[in-house]
Amino acid sequence: MSKRLRDPIHGLIVFDIENQEVDRLAWRLIDTPEFQRLRRIRQLGVSEFTFPGAVHTRFAHSIGVFHVARTLVGVIRREMTRNGEMPDERKCDVALIAALLHDLGHGPFSHTFEGVQEARGVKKRHEQWTAEIIRNETGGIRPLLEAFSPGFTEKIALLLEKEDPEDIYHAVVSSSFDADRLDYLRRDKLMTGTGAGGIDFDWLIENIRVAPIVLDVPDAEDEASPRKVPTFCLDRKAQPAAEQFLLARYTLHEQVYFHKTTRCVEKMIGRLFRGIAGAAVAGEEAARRTGLPPRHPLLRFFGEGGETVENYLALDDMLVLGALEVMTQAEDLDISGMARRLRGRSLYKTLDTAEFGADKGAQAMRKRRIELQFKDQISQGTVILDDKAAIGIYSEIGGDEERMHKRLHILDGNSPKEISTLSLLIKTLETKKPFIRFYFSETADRDKARGTKGRT
Template identity: 70%
Template sequence: MHGLIVFSETSPIDMLAWKLIDAPEFQRLRRIRQLGVSEFTFPGAVHTRFAHSIGVFHNARTLVEIIRREMKRKNQEFDEKRAEIVQIAALLHDLGHGPFSHTFEGVQEARGVKKRHEQWTAEIIRNEAGRIRPLLDKFRAGFCDQVAELLEAEDPVDIYHAVVSSSFDADRLDYLRRDKLMTGTGAGAIDFDWLMDNVRVAEIELGAPDEEEEPVEKVATFCLTAKALPAAEQFLLARYTLHQQVYFHKTTRCVEHMIGKLLSRIAKHAAQENEIEKQTGLEKDHPVIKFFGKGGETVVSYLGLDDALIFGALGSMARAIDPEISDLALRLRERKLYKTLDIADVGHDEGRQRQRLRKIKKDFEAQLADGSVILDEKAAISIYSEIGGDEDRTHKKLHILDGGKPVEISVLSPMIKALERKQQFTRLYFENDQDRDKARGKKGQIHD
C-alpha cells in the first residue's frame, strides 16, 4: 500500500520514531486490531494498530513536506519544530486505544467512566514511569508535553495541527486505504497520488460570524484544487461505503455488543470482589480483573489490556459459574452469535420502521430489560461519518478551492450533498433464536 517505509539515519525525527516504535507501549499495538472484531465478518481484517500507526507516521511526513512547499509558495516561514511535534503525534496517536477500541470505551461509559482513548494516549505519553516520555524529553525539553497537548486539543490552531486532525489528515489517509485492502471491499476507489498532488493550504472559517461578538475565527487547513473534485468525491464515497459495509456491518456490531455485555458483567464482579474466580473464571490477578477492580484504572493496568489477552481468556471465562459470562464466552469462542433483526427489513419507509420498532419494544420489554435482547440504534452514517461517532466540525469537512477560495465540497457536488443526510441503522440482537423468529413474524418476514 505504502511501499517501503524508510527511516533515515540522517533524520533526527526518523531516528526518534524508530526508538519509540521499540517501546513496550507502542509494541502493545501489535496486539490490538485496527478493526476490532471485524474479522468475524471479514476474515482478512486482522491488521493491527501497530501497522496503521507506522503508516500514519509515513503519511504525516508527506503532509509536512506539502506544508513546507506551501509555506515557500506563500513566502511564509516554515516551523521546523512544530512539524517535528506533529510527526511524532501522528506516530503515537493510537497509543491509548483499549481492547476492541470503541467497544471498550462504550463499556466504560456505561459504567460512568467517560474517558476517551485520546485522554489515555496523553497519559501514556506523559507517564514518567513509562518508556515514551524519557525518549521525548531527551529529544528536546518540553517536547513530551507539546506532543500530548497537540493530541488532546479538540480545535485546530494552525496548519500543522491539520496533519493529525482535519478532513485530510494522516490518520484517515492510512485507515481508509488499509481497511479497504484488508477487508477486500471492492466499492469506493481512492486516487491517492492525484489527491496528494492537488493538496493546498488555505484558511477556512470555523464558525458563522456573530454581529454582537468577536469576528469569526479562521484557521489554515488542507484543501484540494478544483481539478481534484472528482477524486475528492470518490474519496468521500469510499469512506461512506466503508462505514456502510464494514464498520457498521450488522454481524460486526452484534459481536461488539456481545463483547461489551461480557466485559460489563466481568467488571461488575470485579468491583464487588465476591468469589471473583468462580464467578468470572478468571484469577484475581488477571489484568482484566485488576483493571475493573477498585482503584485499578491506572495507566499501568490499562496498558496490560489488549485484544489478544481477552480473546485468550475466553476458555477460562467459559468455565465461569455466572451463566451469562460462560454463555457469552463460549458463543464468542465458537462464533455462535446472537441472531440479528434489522428494522430496515420492513422496507425503507421510516414511519413503518418506527411503528414496527415500537411493537417489538412492547412485546420484548422484559428481554430488553434483562439484556437477552439488545437494541442497537446508535449507528448512523453520513458523508462525514467518523468511526466512533459523527463528526460535524468545520475543520473535519472537505474543502475545494473554487476561484481560489475554499468552499465545502457539498456546495459544489450534488452527489455529496445528497449524502449529507444521516442514514440510521436500527438493529436488535436476540440471545434466543425463537425470540428473533417471533419478532420477525411468519416465514422470516416482519409483519405489522
C-alpha cells in the first residue's frame, strides 16, 4: 500500500505506508489539525497582491520539503558509505520528520505577523512556536511522535530549535543546501511566474559532499580548538551551479520577496494588526473598536494573556482576510480604513529613493528631506517609511546569513572553502543592497515628495 500526492515541482510524491515506518508516521502527521492549518497560510504571505499566481501554501511547501529531505538523507547515506561509515537511521528519521513539521509555527502572513509581534516586544519567532506546537500535550502531533518512539517529540523540537548544528543530520533542515530552500526556490519561481531564478537541482544533488567546516573561531584567550561540524559542501566542478543557486536566491529576493508592492501591502497589514492588538486590550469596547465579534480569534490572541498555543493555532491568513468586511465597520478609523483599502486593493502609493539615482548619498539626502517634510504624517501612519529591506548574496528572510553553516562551501582539494573566496562573482554581491521606500496614503503627497505631479 502507498499514498500518493501530485506536486507541481516534484511530480509524484509517494508515501510507502506499508513498508516504511517513517512514511506512515509522516502521512498521519499530515492529517493532524495542526498540519492541515498550513493549507490556510500562504507560502509567500501577501505576494498574491503583486503576483496573482502566488497562492501556494505552506502545506504544499512542507510536503515538498519532506520529499527533498528524503533525497538529502539519501545523500548522507551515500557519502557516509563512501567514507566507510554507517549512518544513524534514527537520526535520519528525526531529520525527515523535522523537515516535514518545520513550518507549523508560522502565523498569519508569516514574517509580517512575526515583525508586528517583535515591534510589540514579543520576540518569539516561528521556530519557537513550532517547537511549542510539537510539544503540546493536548495537540495532535505529540501523541503520534511518542507512539513512533518514546522521546521522539523532544528530539524533533530540539533539532528545530538549535541555532548551531551538531552533526550532519542537522544539515537536512539547516544548512546552505537544506531541504527548505531547495524546495521554496523552485516553488516560488514557478508560482510567481518570474523568469529568473532557475537552479540545476540534479547536478547540485549529485555533487554534494560532506566535510567539516569551522563554525566559529575561539577568542584569543580561549585555548580551545575551533568548533567544527560536518555539513553539506559542493565538489569544485559544481561551482558554476553553486553560483547560479545563490544568484537564484538573490534574484527572488530582489524581484519577489522585496518587491515594492509586496512590501507596501506587508506594511499595511502590519498596521492593521497593530491596530487590532491595541484595541484588543480594551475589554468590552474591543469588539466595537475593531468591528470583530467579541470572541474572535484575533481578539482572543491579542487580549490579556491570550498568546497561548490554542489561540495561536486559531489564526491563519484566511481568518484575517475573511474578517476584512466586518472590520470596515470598526469604530477605530485606522482599522476600518485599512480594512477597506486591503479588501479593495486600494494600496498606498510607493516612492522608492532609487528613483533619484544610484548615488547612495543623494538617496540618503532625499530620505532625510522627505522624513522632515512628512514628519507628522509618518507619526500618524498615513506615510510609512520602509528602510529595513536589504539584499546580499546570502540574504535570507529571518536574518541568519551570518551563520557559517548557512554559507555555501566548495571543496578546494579536500578543504572546504566559503564560495566568495573562490568566486569573484559571489564576492561582488556580498555587499548588501538596501531598499529605502516611502508609502503614501494620498497620491498627492507622494507626488509632492517626488517633486512631480500626475505621475503614477
